[in-house]
Amino acid sequence: MIEMDNVSKWYGPVQVLKNCTLNVSKGEVVVVCGPSGSGKSTLIKTVNALEPFQQGQITVAGISVKDKKTDLAKLRARIGMVFQHFELFPHLSVKRNLTIAQIKVLGRSEDEAMKKGLALLDRVGLSAHANKYPGELSGGQQQRVAIARALAMDPIAMLFDEPTSALDPEMIKEVLDVMVALASEGMTMMVVTHEMGFAREVAKRVVFMDRGEIVEDAQTVDFFGKPRSERAQTFLSKILAH
């Protein structure tokens, strides 16, 4: 579904991605982890071309992200993305957040979009908040709305860029629960996260990045059981110490 082949990216003289190769098959959940500044977020943003890259190739469902002939807006509409800071549109009610792209991008009717949006809002347990504004919701609630907003576009894959990093501890679970449910339904997911519990429970594979490189790409059991690289071992010992 998502195929990255030898992707490299530079900010001026600094190389932030080094020959990254990674495949996510249909229905697979892949967790990307690594120390901060390792390029995880940059990598996931290259998938829907929010971050341009200089070398390599990325295709999503067979469509090249880099090809100038690709209609990027159309491709992005099919890839759901969830951000660290939620990025709900603050001037629109929850309802409008859920419907605006359905109407403006997919050309759905107001009724159809609203039906779909409210059904998804119900799914993330927030039906009661349809008429509120994002500023009136807690972080966890906002992130659940953001997931529902992405799902409203009927995405073929979902990208999560540290979806729980900006949340208070007690709100992390409500967001992870939604993501676990989504994974169990067979959604293709690429998830940048530090939630190792989530990775262990849900991910098929774990990708470990350090200094712009993919250091390890292993089955989940193998990654936690016997990480091959020293850097992954150090990383794991640090974050699993408590």
Place this chain on the structure above:
Amino acid sequence: MNYRWNWGIFWQVSPDGAHTYFQLLMYGTWWTLCTAFFAWIIALTFGSLVGVARTTPNKWLSGFGNAYVELFRNIPLLVQMFLWYFVMPELVPDSVGTWLKQLPNSSFYTGVVALGLYSSARVAEQVRAGINSLPRGQRAAGLAMGLTLPQTYRYVLLPNAYRIMLPPLTSEFINTIKNSSVVLTIGLMELTARAREMSEYSFQTFEAFTAATIIYIVINIIVTEGMRRLERGLAIPGYLGGRIKKPSLLQRMRLRGVQ
């Protein structure tokens, strides 16, 4: 000080033989309002376009926007007024230049264009700042949903940026009203020009400029209050100073357990 106050002067007929001084000041106020209003429309339109251009990823567009702002912002308004009024008609082909010079109310049109473009550079600077002050993720979120860049501006960035910009835009609107007095230098009989005329004809300088001062203050207070209402009307609950709706008296009583 040997000054003979005469507040009755406003009701005396001016040397034109037809109008009282009060009427002349009112004509002046009318031209001030017209000049400021149309200049503001130009400023808002061009300022928005140029401000947006400066925030796009396109190098040519943002480069053009930067040049535009630097050009109109760095030349004094008075000089710009003279350039448009005295120099421009000489630079264009003769026939056009003559047409411009003979245009009725040509100082009004020139004044509106000069003041409008000058103010547009300042508005552009605020539009740029407003858009750039939004969280960077907002643009990414719009694009990630499949909105095109223009749609992202239209539905996501601008509605938020304009809300942030309302207070500085209010100041800019007031500046435009005050700066409209510069148009008197190219011969438009707006409020300041009328006050000066009254002072020269009647020698009641203090009365004339007191009246002008009060009229300017009243206009600007009305504008400020109007913009404040607009701000309040557009405030978003829970965001940017927008208040979360207060519970009604009934709800508060229920919360406190009052039956």
